[in-house]
Amino acid sequence: xxxxxxxxxxxxxxxxxxxxxxxxxxxxxxxxxxxxxxxxxxxxxxxxxxxxxxxxxxxxxxxxxxxxxxxxxxxxxxxxxxxxxxxxxxxxxxxxxxxxxxxxxxxxxxxxxxxxxxxxxxxxxxxxxxxxxxxxxxxxxxxxxxxxxxxxxxxxxxxxxxxxxxxxxxxxxxxxxxxxxxxxxxxxxxxxxxxxxxxxxxxxxxxxxxxxxxxxxxxxxxxxxxxxxxxxxxxxxxxxxxxxxxxxxxxxxxxxxxxxxxxxxxxxxxxxxxxxxxxxxxxxxxxxxxxxxxxxxxxxxxxxxxxxxxxxxxxxxxxxxxxxxxxxxxxxxxxxxxxxxxxxxxxxxxxxxxxxxxxxxxxxxxxxxxxxxxxxxxxxxxxxxxxxxxxxxxxxxxxxxxxxxxxxxxxxxxxxxxxxxxxxxxxxxxxxxxxxxxxxxxxxxxxxxxxxxxxxx
Numbered sequence: 001x002x003x004x005x006x007x008x009x010x011x012x013x014x015x016x017x018x019x020x021x022x023x024x025x026x027x028x029x030x031x032x033x034x035x036x037x038x039x040x041x042x043x044x045x046x047x048x049x050x051x052x053x054x055x056x057x058x059x060x061x062x063x064x065x066x067x068x069x070x071x072x073x074x075x076x077x078x079x080x081x082x083x084x085x086x087x088x089x090x091x092x093x094x095x096x097x098x099x100x101x102x103x104x105x106x107x108x109x110x111x112x113x114x115x116x117x118x119x120x121x122x123x124x125x126x127x128x129x130x131x132x133x134x135x136x137x138x139x140x141x142x143x144x145x146x147x148x149x150x151x152x153x154x155x156x157x158x159x160x161x162x163x164x165x166x167x168x169x170x171x172x173x174x175x176x177x178x179x180x181x182x183x184x185x186x187x188x189x190x191x192x193x194x195x196x197x198x199x200x201x202x203x204x205x206x207x208x209x210x211x212x213x214x215x216x217x218x219x220x221x222x223x224x225x226x227x228x229x230x231x232x233x234x235x236x237x238x239x240x241x242x243x244x245x246x247x248x249x250x251x252x253x254x255x256x257x258x259x260x261x262x263x264x265x266x267x268x269x270x271x272x273x274x275x276x277x278x279x280x281x282x283x284x285x286x287x288x289x290x291x292x293x294x295x296x297x298x299x300x301x302x303x304x305x306x307x308x309x310x311x312x313x314x315x316x317x318x319x320x321x322x323x324x325x326x327x328x329x330x331x332x333x334x335x336x337x338x339x340x341x342x343x344x345x346x347x348x349x350x351x352x353x354x355x356x357x358x359x360x361x362x363x364x365x366x367x368x369x370x371x372x373x374x375x376x377x378x379x380x381x382x383x384x385x386x387x388x389x390x391x392x393x394x395x396x397x398x399x400x401x402x403x404x405x406x407x408x409x410x411x412x413x414x415x416x417x418x419x420x421x422x423x424x425x426x427x428x429x430x431x432x433x434x435x436x437x438x439x440x441x442x443x444x445x446x447x448x449x450x451x452x453x454x455x456x457x
Contacts, residue, residue, distance in 0.1 A: 006293060011300065023311065031193050031252050032169050034161045037427025042391025042457070043351040045162075046156065046422065047293045048305040049334060051326075052137070052178040053314030056360035056376055057384040058405040059323055062124045063096040063105045066403040067362055073192050075363060075404055082315070082377045087252060089404060090364040090374070093321050102395030112335035117194065118395040119347075121387045121455045125399025125408040128358060128415050131380040132181045134314055136238035140185040145446045150435075153303035154187040154194040155444045156426060159433050163300030165374045166259040167267070168197035170303045171296055175202025175285035176310025190422035191439040192249040193256070195243060196305065201267070201289040206268040208290045212236055220261065227258055245408050280336040285309060287333035294340050295348055302359055317365055317375040338388060351425055353389035359383025362404045382408040413452055421447035425456070 070093040080086065082215050096105040099114040104122065106114035109346055113120070128139050133143040142149040150158070153170035162169030175312040181223040185196025203209045215223055234251050270278060270291050281287035287307035295305045308314065309328065316322045334354060360376035360383075382401035388394060399411035423430040423444065430449055434441040 008150070009310050026410055029454060030255070031191060031248070032157065032161045032256070034163055035159065038429050038432060039427055041425065041427030042349070043389070043425045045297050045301065045346075045348045046153070046351045046353065046390075046426070047297055047337070048303070048353045048354075049290065049293075049330075049337075050140075050178070050307045050358045051303060051314050051330065051354070052307050052309070053133075053316075053356065054358050054360055055314050055356040055381070055384075056316065056320055056323060057124070057401070058362050058376075060091045060095055060107045060110060060121050060327070061386065062359075062401060062405055063092070063107075063361065064401075064403065064405045067091040070404070075306070075406070076261070079082075080081075080363070081404065082365075082379075084377050085366040086361055086363040086377055087366050088364055089362055089400050090155060090320075094324065100395060102396065106398055109324045110331045110456070112331045116201075116338050118334055118389075120394055121392050122189070122397045123385045123387065123399060123410050123418070123452075124382075124397050124401060125413045126355075126359075126383045126385050126415070127408040127412055128380045131378040133357060134380075136378075136380055137178065137180055138185055140357050142186075143419050143446055144186075147180075147183050147186075148188055149442070150188040150190045150194070150444070151185050151196060152422065152444060153185060153196050153305060154190050155423075156303050156434065157194045157432065158187075159188050159428055160302055160426065162302045164263075165281060165338070165400070166263040167296070167301055168256060168260075170194065170196040170305075171301055172196040172291060172305045172307070173196045173201040173289040174307035174310070175200060175289075178307045179312055183371070190435055191252075193252040196303075200269075200375070201292055201306075202285045203308075206265045209268045210222075210264045213288045215261075217344060221400035223258060227254065230254070237371045238244070259414060259422050263299070267299060270295070277336075280339075281333045282329060284329040286330055286331070287336075290333035290337045294337055294344070294346075297341070297346055299346055303375070303383065305318050307399070316360070317370065317377065318373040320360070320374055320376050325419075331349070340388070341389060347389045349390055351392070352388040352421065354388075354421070355385035356383070358387055359405075362406055379406065382406055385413075387455065391457050395456050396455065398452065398455050407408060411454070414448065416449035417452055418447045421452045421455070424451045 068091045070089045077102045094107045099106045100118040106115045157169035181414045187195035286308045293304040358380040361379045363377045366375045402409045420430040430445045
């Protein structure tokens with residue numbers, strides 16, 4: 001029996017049965033239903049902690065003794081052209097220490113993450129194509145420098161669906177908006193049901209985090225009847241015209257929103273967690289976001305992306321020492337998330353990504369014609385991204401930048417390579433997960449990307 005005949009046979013009860021099944025814990029077989037990947041995955045879900053603005057690798061996870069030696073002198077070779085005027089080489093104001101059994105060096109501003117470095121792979125040879133925030137954010141989030149491509153989370157729910165039909169498959173948490181905002185979690189030409197659901201984790205009350213989730217005029221049973229009628233009318237329309245991707249995505253989105261009334265407010269009520277656990281994450285928005293990410297991952301959400309803060313807080317042009325204050329609110333939550341993923345049996349099949357859209361230059365930035373600060377400019381030629389959990393080999397540094405930390409020099413890893421590796425860990429050949437649009441097959445990695453096999457456990 002084909003789909004159209006099935007709808008005719010089911011008739012008036014189609015929508016009501018589907019919604020009733022969902023409300024009572026049944027797994028709806030729709031566009032977000034769990035799907036099999038190409039091969040057995042190492043990871044089932046992704047949590048991406050995004051330190052938006054540009055974390056300085058040479059001050060955090062990529063120590064450069066040459067900066068100590070040549071501090072205050074020009075970098076050898078031709079003058080490097082950066083977005084803003086840059087001056088002499090500048091050593092890090094922070095000390096690095098060997099941590100864990102692996103002995104990887106980590107900056108003093110990340111003491112708790114350093115204590116867990118044996119669980120983490122530090123890719124020290126990341127690079128990309130454009131040093132401005134917008135294009136670099138798009139590249140890291142969507143695999144392309146220009147708007148109009150689906151985000152990583154959208155590709156994952158398109159390929160895998162999600163395990164909990166009462167929640168979105170892809171959630172983006174931010175207390176405000178990073179640069180470009182919704183374009184970073186957009187589904188673009190993929191069905192809209194795969195778009196990330198944005199939630200303002202700066203709010204303290206669960207009802208405000210997920211706004212307008214409850215209908216104050218109608219009970220759940222009354223809404224169920226209302227949506228069943230809408231579902232019947234919509235499917236009658238589809239029965240006449242055939243498949244309509246946008247309408248079907250809208251139907252699926254309404255059904256997810258309806259089911260979220262039961263589960264979503266409880267998930268974002270982090271007061272339900274023990275006080276001692278909440279203290280480990282802290283009261284900062286990013287820490288609250290990390291704890292929410294843990295709770296969402298535990299309940300089967302496919303991808304959660306936590307942006308550190310509004311706009312671009314890690315964009316330290318004037319004074320790199322601000323990184324110590326930023327790290328003070330990021331270090332403990334990241335470490336707590338790793339520890340709690342382990343305690344709840346989720347670490348081995350959760351891929352944790354920690355990083356920024358780019359790094360920062362090893363040179364001091366001349367903030368103005370008459371003023372020299374202690375900041376660093378954008379650096380897209382070499383930077384760090386951290387990976388942990390879900391099939392990743394811990395306690396290793398992969399690749400390297402040059403002696404000053406300016407360019408990726410050994411085992412260079414483009415963003416396309418990172419995305420290809422993420423897709424591989426989730427069970428996909430990144431060249432085969434495609435969507436046909438406007439006459440060609442598109443994929444997350446465009447026409448590039450190689451799996452970084454050396455970091456796989």
